[in-house]
Amino acid sequence: xxxxxxxxxxxxxxxxxxxxxxxxxxxxxxxxxxxxxxxxxxxxxxxxxxxxxxxxxxxxxxxxxxxxxxxxxxxxxxxxxxxxxxxxxxxxxxxxxxxxxxxxxxxxxxxxxxxxxxxxxxxxxxxxxxxxxxxxxxxxxxxxxxxxxxxxxxxxxxxxxxxxxxxxxxxxxxxx
Numbered sequence: 001x002x003x004x005x006x007x008x009x010x011x012x013x014x015x016x017x018x019x020x021x022x023x024x025x026x027x028x029x030x031x032x033x034x035x036x037x038x039x040x041x042x043x044x045x046x047x048x049x050x051x052x053x054x055x056x057x058x059x060x061x062x063x064x065x066x067x068x069x070x071x072x073x074x075x076x077x078x079x080x081x082x083x084x085x086x087x088x089x090x091x092x093x094x095x096x097x098x099x100x101x102x103x104x105x106x107x108x109x110x111x112x113x114x115x116x117x118x119x120x121x122x123x124x125x126x127x128x129x130x131x132x133x134x135x136x137x138x139x140x141x142x143x144x145x146x147x148x149x150x151x152x153x154x155x156x157x158x159x160x161x162x163x164x165x166x167x168x169x170x171x172x173x174x175x176x
Contacts, residue, residue, distance in 0.1 A: 133173025
């Protein structure tokens with residue numbers, strides 16, 4: 001089984017971090033993975049996207065042109081990538097920042113007010129992980145042991161104090 005993810009938003013939203021988390025979670029489950037970040041030259045505030053492939057077989061190319069799962073953290077990203085999702089695919093969007101409904105009816109759309117939830121719960125920088133919690137729950141992949149193991153890989157020792165906050169954000173998204 002192969003799942004192709006495309007994470008998209010603007011710099012500073014943690015797009016690359018969320019993608020890296022998804023890739024490490026796959027690694028911790030002995031799956032084959034690829035992680036390919038892409039961002040504009042302006043970084044914070046510019047465009048950012050990240051392609052992640054998690055597979056039971058070796059990954060031939062890290063490029064995701066037609067994702068099975070799109071995580072759109074802002075309206076420009078949703079506008080740009082909505083049509084690229086494969087029919088029958090899934091779209092997760094931050095409804096705090098994406099105010100229009102999808103134009104497609106052949107995909108499953110999950111709208112979660114991730115930015116609003118992050119702000120209301122005192123973790124304003126973790127909307128990315130709230131939406132990841134929602135993704136993992138919807139995909140039937142929210143196992144607390146695997147989530148914690150992956151978090152320990154991506155949260156650096158310098159930011160170890162953020163481990164619990166990231167776990168809280170993931171749980172918020174999964175329970176939403």
